Amino acid sequence: MTLTQSIHGIRAVLFDVFGTVVDWRSSISQEVASFAKRYDLAVDSEAFADRWRALYQPAMERVRSGNIAFVPLDQLHRENLDQTLMEFSLPNASEADVVNLNLAWHRLDPWPDVVSGLQKLKRGYQIGTLSNGNIDLIKNMARHAGLPWDAILGAEVARAYKPQPQAYLGSAAAIGFEPSQCILVAAHNNDLKAAMAVGFKTAFVARPFEHGPDQETDLFAEGEYDIVAQDFIDLAEQLGC
Amino acid sequence: MTLTQSIHGIRAVLFDVFGTVVDWRSSISQEVASFAKRYDLAVDSEAFADRWRALYQPAMERVRSGNIAFVPLDQLHRENLDQTLMEFSLPNASEADVVNLNLAWHRLDPWPDVVSGLQKLKRGYQIGTLSNGNIDLIKNMARHAGLPWDAILGAEVARAYKPQPQAYLGSAAAIGFEPSQCILVAAHNNDLKAAMAVGFKTAFVARPFEHGPDQETDLFAEGEYDIVAQDFIDLAEQLGC
Numbered sequence: 001m002t003l004t005q006s007i008h009g010i011r012a013v014l015f016d017v018f019g020t021v022v023d024w025r026s027s028i029s030q031e032v033a034s035f036a037k038r039y040d041l042a043v044d045s046e047a048f049a050d051r052w053r054a055l056y057q058p059a060m061e062r063v064r065s066g067n068i069a070f071v072p073l074d075q076l077h078r079e080n081l082d083q084t085l086m087e088f089s090l091p092n093a094s095e096a097d098v099v100n101l102n103l104a105w106h107r108l109d110p111w112p113d114v115v116s117g118l119q120k121l122k123r124g125y126q127i128g129t130l131s132n133g134n135i136d137l138i139k140n141m142a143r144h145a146g147l148p149w150d151a152i153l154g155a156e157v158a159r160a161y162k163p164q165p166q167a168y169l170g171s172a173a174a175i176g177f178e179p180s181q182c183i184l185v186a187a188h189n190n191d192l193k194a195a196m197a198v199g200f201k202t203a204f205v206a207r208p209f210e211h212g213p214d215q216e217t218d219l220f221a222e223g224e225y226d227i228v229a230q231d232f233i234d235l236a237e238q239l240g241c
Numbered sequence: 242m243t244l245t246q247s248i249h250g251i252r253a254v255l256f257d258v259f260g261t262v263v264d265w266r267s268s269i270s271q272e273v274a275s276f277a278k279r280y281d282l283a284v285d286s287e288a289f290a291d292r293w294r295a296l297y298q299p300a301m302e303r304v305r306s307g308n309i310a311f312v313p314l315d316q317l318h319r320e321n322l323d324q325t326l327m328e329f330s331l332p333n334a335s336e337a338d339v340v341n342l343n344l345a346w347h348r349l350d351p352w353p354d355v356v357s358g359l360q361k362l363k364r365g366y367q368i369g370t371l372s373n374g375n376i377d378l379i380k381n382m383a384r385h386a387g388l389p390w391d392a393i394l395g396a397e398v399a400r401a402y403k404p405q406p407q408a409y410l411g412s413a414a415a416i417g418f419e420p421s422q423c424i425l426v427a428a429h430n431n432d433l434k435a436a437m438a439v440g441f442k443t444a445f446v447a448r449p450f451e452h453g454p455d456q457e458t459d460l461f462a463e464g465e466y467d468i469v470a471q472d473f474i475d476l477a478e479q480l481g482c
Contacts, residue, residue: 072415074417126380126384128380134415135394135415135416136392136417142391143391150380150383150384151376151377151393152392153376156398156415157397157398174313174376174377174397175376175377176377
């Protein structure tokens with residue numbers, strides 16, 4: 001397989017967001033630290049961020065399993081935040097401050113290569129998000145970080161959380177493309193494998209510090225992806241932009 | 242009521258698209274003329290555009306009434322196109338040409354004030370579409386015309402066609418705002434009245450040539466809207482941008 005063959009026919013480059021586009025751990029732990037300082041409380045803000053994020057998959061699993069109806073990620077984040085605050089003995093914050101902390105997910109900073117890589121890619125392809133983040137969250141992040149998406153797709157549009165097949169298929173359908181005309185870019189092997197299983201093309205970009213300096217997962221491509229790129233600028237070059 | 246009071250609290254400026262943002266009649270009739278020329282057929286291309294558009298409301302009414310499940314506007318446009326082609330005795334075109342003509346709705350040109358008005362508005366507000374057009378259509382139009390939307394909302398996101406209340410309420414919910422924090426901008430009184438009824442703020446911008454030189458409807462504001470503007474630049478100024 002040559003690269004030219006493998007990328008033939010791609011029209012849309014769609015991105016996982018948390019971890020792939022943005023460095024959620026640094027941004028969240030900074031906001032947690034500010035929050036704790038306001039209440040004069042000591043907290044390991046990175047441990048807090050990790051715990052909050054660890055509740056993410058189980059919360060979505062309640063939707064995926066059919067136990068609860070689809071709800072936007074903001075709502076799951078809030079329930080997980082309430083639990084994390086309790087576990088870290090940080091209760092009694094004002095509702096306004098907790099609402100604001102929950103919105104930290106709307107203000108995540110991108111990895112350094114992201115904005116220029118997306119600008120290059122946009123010249124040759126339609127670019128969009130295929131994230132479990134809800135429309136409001138992704139839109140606000142785009143304004144915050146200057147991310148030039150053509151379309152916000154993913155869970156809220158498809159009414160299904162990744163890695164359910166409908167999350168990918170509903171996103172492709174919403175922009176009128178076949179799965180084979182879409183390439184998913186992600187730093188996570190399980191996401192790419194699920195996209196590949198429904199006919200998407202795939203690109204792996206390692207983000208070895210997503211989980212901090214001791215990260216042990218997703219350091220390498222573990223599947224036969226169409227592209228493995230160093231960062232988004234390399235990805236744009238490999239896609240001919 | 243002073244203007245300052247009436248616009249207090251607005252966070253998102255949301256736009257009707259067909260007629261308000263883009264001049265669908267000129268764009269569609271030009272594409273119909275090219276299509277007919279390719280087949281060496283004589284056709285009144287403006288009459289064709291008007292007829293195609295006239296089938297728009299009845300088609301959506303089948304969804305609004307519950308007779309059929311929600312389908313994206315592209316599909317309704319295609320069914321209406323097939324009927325219009327038959328009525329104008331233009332059958333026997335290739336499937337590829339008919340598919341391409343149906344996509345003329347993705348390539349509509351904006352009114353002259355639109356791009357600069359939206360750029361101004363984006364500095365002060367979140368801007369988005371609240372159209373019956375589907376996500377793919379609005380996204381492609383944005384790339385074609387350089388429309389800097391923060392978010393594509395409306396029918397496909399809310400799973401309801403305007404003027405059903407859910408089209409407005411579902412769009413506001415998707416970006417996390419109360420209806421009173423959203424202002425709908427439209428050239429159509431019925432759209433604005435429906436938005437007002439569910440708590441939106443409203444702005445009327447007349448587009449007196451939307452339906453050609455003999456237009457008789459929607460020439461004037463027929464409700465107590467928060468803003469009546471000459472065009473999008475005037476709208477931006479009235480909204481303090």
